[in-house]
Amino acid sequence: MAAKASLKIKGKGGKGSKESSSSKYEVFKDWTNWSLKKAKVATHYGFIPLIIILGMKSDPNTHLFQLLSPV
Incomplete structure (x- = not known):
């Protein structure tokens, strides 16, 4: 016979409205x-x-090299 996978519901057993x-x-x-x-990674x-x-969009316009250089 093939075994069937059973789904277990977390929490206490009880009325269906509480479980839903x-x-x-x-x-x-x-x-x-x-x-x-996902927001943390982004x-x-x-x-x-x-x-x-x-x-790069600020005024005065700067180039990428100017932004990355330490001087």
Whole structure:
């Protein structure tokens, strides 16, 4: 016989309405954590390029070499 995979529901057993509201909360929590992790990565890798782009568009106009040189 083939074994069937069973799904286990986290949390306490009880009425269906509690489980559905709890699962909605878990889904919201998972999406929030996922989106914050993605935002953290985007901020981490996008901060320095953003500063360079803003520096190149500032007045007076500067070149990339001028922005990156220490002098």
